[in-house]
Amino acid sequence: MKKVLSKLLLAIITISFLAPACKPKGAESAVSGDAAQKTYVAPGKYDEFYNFVSGGFSGQMSVYGIPSGRLFRVIPVFSVDPEKGYGYSEETKAMLNTSHGFVPWDDLHHIALSETDGVQDGRWVFGNGNNTPRIARVDLKTFRTAEIIEIPNSAGNHSSPFITENSEYVVAGTRFSVPMDNSNGDVPINTYKQNFRGTVSFIAVDKNTGGLKINFQILLPGVNFDLARAGKGKSHGWMFFSCYNSERANTLLEVNASQKDKDFILCVNWKKAEEYLAAGKGQKQSVKYAHNVYDEKKHMATSTIENEVTVLDPKDCPDMVYFMPCPKSPHGCDTDPTGEYIVGSGKLAAVIPVFSFTKIQQAIASKNFDGAYEGIPVLKYDAVLHGEVQKPGLGPLHTEFDANGNAYTSFFVSSEVVKWSVKDLKVLDRVPTYYSVGHLSVPGGPTKKPWGKYLIAYNKITKDRYLPTGPELAQSAQMYDISGDKMKLILDFPTIGEPHYAEAIPADLIMKNSQKIYKIEENANPYAAIGDKNARVERKGNEVHVYMTAIRSHFTPDNIEGVKMGDVVYFHVTNLEQDWDVPHGFAVKGANNAELLIMPGETQTLAWKPEKPGVYPMYCTDFCSALHQEMQGYIRVSAAGSNVPITFSTGKTNPEPAPAPSK
Amino acid sequence: MKLKLLTASALFMGTLTFTLIACGGGAEKKTTDTTPAPVAATTDKSQKEKDDKKGIGKFTKVDIPATLDKAMADAGSKIYDTKCMSCHRLTEEKLVGPGWKGVTSRRTPEWVMNFATNTDEMLANDPQAQALLETCLVRMPNQSLTDDDARHVYEFMRKNDGVK
Numbered sequence: 001m002k003k004v005l006s007k008l009l010l011a012i013i014t015i016s017f018l019a020p021a022c023k024p025k026g027a028e029s030a031v032s033g034d035a036a037q038k039t040y041v042a043p044g045k046y047d048e049f050y051n052f053v054s055g056g057f058s059g060q061m062s063v064y065g066i067p068s069g070r071l072f073r074v075i076p077v078f079s080v081d082p083e084k085g086y087g088y089s090e091e092t093k094a095m096l097n098t099s100h101g102f103v104p105w106d107d108l109h110h111i112a113l114s115e116t117d118g119v120q121d122g123r124w125v126f127g128n129g130n131n132t133p134r135i136a137r138v139d140l141k142t143f144r145t146a147e148i149i150e151i152p153n154s155a156g157n158h159s160s161p162f163i164t165e166n167s168e169y170v171v172a173g174t175r176f177s178v179p180m181d182n183s184n185g186d187v188p189i190n191t192y193k194q195n196f197r198g199t200v201s202f203i204a205v206d207k208n209t210g211g212l213k214i215n216f217q218i219l220l221p222g223v224n225f226d227l228a229r230a231g232k233g234k235s236h237g238w239m240f241f242s243c244y245n246s247e248r249a250n251t252l253l254e255v256n257a258s259q260k261d262k263d264f265i266l267c268v269n270w271k272k273a274e275e276y277l278a279a280g281k282g283q284k285q286s287v288k289y290a291h292n293v294y295d296e297k298k299h300m301a302t303s304t305i306e307n308e309v310t311v312l313d314p315k316d317c318p319d320m321v322y323f324m325p326c327p328k329s330p331h332g333c334d335t336d337p338t339g340e341y342i343v344g345s346g347k348l349a350a351v352i353p354v355f356s357f358t359k360i361q362q363a364i365a366s367k368n369f370d371g372a373y374e375g376i377p378v379l380k381y382d383a384v385l386h387g388e389v390q391k392p393g394l395g396p397l398h399t400e401f402d403a404n405g406n407a408y409t410s411f412f413v414s415s416e417v418v419k420w421s422v423k424d425l426k427v428l429d430r431v432p433t434y435y436s437v438g439h440l441s442v443p444g445g446p447t448k449k450p451w452g453k454y455l456i457a458y459n460k461i462t463k464d465r466y467l468p469t470g471p472e473l474a475q476s477a478q479m480y481d482i483s484g485d486k487m488k489l490i491l492d493f494p495t496i497g498e499p500h501y502a503e504a505i506p507a508d509l510i511m512k513n514s515q516k517i518y519k520i521e522e523n524a525n526p527y528a529a530i531g532d533k534n535a536r537v538e539r540k541g542n543e544v545h546v547y548m549t550a551i552r553s554h555f556t557p558d559n560i561e562g563v564k565m566g567d568v569v570y571f572h573v574t575n576l577e578q579d580w581d582v583p584h585g586f587a588v589k590g591a592n593n594a595e596l597l598i599m600p601g602e603t604q605t606l607a608w609k610p611e612k613p614g615v616y617p618m619y620c621t622d623f624c625s626a627l628h629q630e631m632q633g634y635i636r637v638s639a640a641g642s643n644v645p646i647t648f649s650t651g652k653t654n655p656e657p658a659p660a661p662s663k
Numbered sequence: 664m665k666l667k668l669l670t671a672s673a674l675f676m677g678t679l680t681f682t683l684i685a686c687g688g689g690a691e692k693k694t695t696d697t698t699p700a701p702v703a704a705t706t707d708k709s710q711k712e713k714d715d716k717k718g719i720g721k722f723t724k725v726d727i728p729a730t731l732d733k734a735m736a737d738a739g740s741k742i743y744d745t746k747c748m749s750c751h752r753l754t755e756e757k758l759v760g761p762g763w764k765g766v767t768s769r770r771t772p773e774w775v776m777n778f779a780t781n782t783d784e785m786l787a788n789d790p791q792a793q794a795l796l797e798t799c800l801v802r803m804p805n806q807s808l809t810d811d812d813a814r815h816v817y818e819f820m821r822k823n824d825g826v827k
Binding site for chain 2 (some may be wrong): 520530556578
């Protein structure tokens with residue numbers, strides 16, 4: 001074993017120093033001969049799995065096909081996307097509203113697919129906003145962000161959105177402990193230990209609509225919550241959060257938060273927490289957070305600022321939370337498909353501890369504690385340990401599972417994936433990754449029912465794996481065939497930056513529900529022009545509202561006059577198409593904004609404030625037909641005092657003054 | 664009012680046609696018509712010609728009464744306003760697509776209803792639909808009409824053609 005490790009270290013050193021002058025030994029030989037056959041999806045054929053991959057600092061979520069690694073879509077979630085008009089159209093701006101105002105970016109780290117009875121159900125996919133703490137819900141009928149909720153009393157929402165087995169909750173936790181929102185936050189930073197606190201939040205998911213609501217928060221010591229996983233099966237009703245910085249350092253955490261031999265995994269009995277909540281043990285706190293919902297019928301988001309959250313303090317709620325010691329700055333915290341085993345991964349540890357849920361329950365029942373940390377009982381390490389995987393590799397991070405009792409753990413420092421048996425903790429196989437792997441994804445891997453077959457590693461460094469593209473290189477994933485005893489590398493595929501966690505789900509659970517159009521009869525946008533009879537231009541003070549229709553291949557109206565300097569023009573464009581995959585785009589010259597991309601049956605609005613008088617062209621930006629290039633028009637802007645009346649037309653020159661708008 | 668505004672469109676269309684030829688007819692990104700043509704089990708030529716007039720789709724025989732069903736025509740009129748009016752006038756004028764005046768004497772009800780509900784396959788395989796595409800050059804969109812919608816629109820076409 002030692003030999004293997006030292007060889008790996010040598011390989012890494014070689015890579016670091018010699019790349020790109022020479023390729024690491026074994027990079028090619030690691031690829032098996034039938035790799036191409038296993039990943040080739042012929043033109044016109046479908047992939048077997050959807051892979052939902054976090055977009056990290058892009059703020060978005062990307063969708064790939066497995067096993068081909070082909071990119072299908074980038075779903076805008078926390079960042080504006082001018083291509084889709086997301087965050088630019090009047091209808092979508094509210095999605096990015098927060099208690100800090102409009103925030104056009106975030107850092108989406110983790111993915112959680114909705115589950116029913118511990119099995120992926122393909123209804124929604126959740127993502128966390130790490131920077132300005134938020135959770136988003138994406139509707140998998142439309143592949144669009146349907147809802148975003150901000151998390152108060154939080155900073156650095158990293159241990160999120162990990163989901164419970166019936167999608168009862170997605171969770172959030174503070175990577176940064178901070179002074180609570182309703183306290184005076186203007187305190188010296190070195191009063192961390194007195195004034196800084198952590199929280200974990202349980203955000204309820206409505207069974208039918210997916211609607212999000214913060215059910216409660218738990219007030220905790222100022223440690224750094226890192227990752228989380230729900231119990232399942234026998235451990236359903238519990239949630240496990242890893243945390244580091246039990247030293248509660250506020251500077252140079254690299255050193256100061258690595259002092260103790262062990263940090264913790266927080267075990268939360270959330271069913272117990274619900275009982276305390278029902279018994280009125282929670283404290284209502286005055287806070288502010290935004291709750292943004294996209295209405296699919298109105299094609300419009302609304303943002304509501306909520307004012308209250310209920311906080312449970314473990315002081316008032318005994319037997320609700322316990323700390324479980326875990327060696328060396330734990331990162332990953334993963335429960336196996338049976339729910340019996342909880343795998344902790346200390347970033348600096350030389351072993352992987354595996355905890356037993358049965359033993360945790362026994363230790364709690366017999367109060368087998370190792371004292372308390374800030375008033376919260378600490379379970380005895382030896383009493384709750386199932387066992388340790390010895391010498392697995394360097395820097396264990398994350399663990400996924402297959403249906404055959406095997407675990408797969410990523411090792412950042414030694415840049416490899418190690419397969420081991422959950423029951424007897426024996427290492428079964430190891431393969432290198434290129435390079436510095438982060439999360440892993442096995443289809444269904446975090447659920448009660450892993451679908452298995454493939455393992456995808458999301459890497460932090462690509463170095464010499466792709467054609468160079470300047471200082472910044474492709475982000476990447478690597479796929480392994482795990483159907484046999486030995487893992488086989490079968491594909492590298494580049495991803496958008498930066499891939500953290502991902503989940504994969506059988507395609508048939510999603511594609512059968514995929515929506516093709518928005519029904520024009522159901523369009524309830526108050527600015528929709530349902531049919532050309534309703535296309536018109538109306539002035540309201542210094543607002544000019546253009547109710548416009550689009551269909552292959554013209555806009556109605558496409559000649560507009562009577563706009564004056566100082567006006568704000570609202571182009572409300574309704575796409576009258578009712579055919580799949582026929583969006584129309586809309587752009588106007590000089591708009592300090594983006595385009596609109598309007599799906600069939602949808603209405604979207606672009607606001608435009610002209611900068612000077614003149615004639616401005618507008619056109620369809622999304623290729624729609626043979627005469628797409630002809631899908632264009634003009635809007636005339638006159639001086640402020642001009643008497644040019646509002647007129648509008650399509651298919652007619654020398655427009656007559658329009659009659660007064662009918663009410 | 665709108666009708667009046669759009670009367671110069673025939674000229675407009677002419678311009679579009681020439682422009683297209685100049686462009687060499689760009690790539691058709693959006694074509695989705697991969698459905699193979701059904702093999703017509705025809706025995707005799709005249710039968711085949713008769714079937715051609717009915718187009719391709721689920722409507723093989725639609726019984727049309729002599730008098731107008733006003734409720735159906737009204738429902739069809741509403742669908743026309745939303746889904747058809749952008750491209751079809753009620754006169755003989757061709758806009759993006761042909762004007763509807765006289766369409767019920769030019770086409771069988773089956774052909775109209777098949778074209779409205781089975782648009783992509785008709786454009787791929789029906790000679791008459793293809794001939795129309797050659798003159799209009801914009802593929803008729805599939806506007807997701809239900810079977811009933813198609814029947815109602817046909818009744819509205821009959822009303823437009825003077826059936827009482």
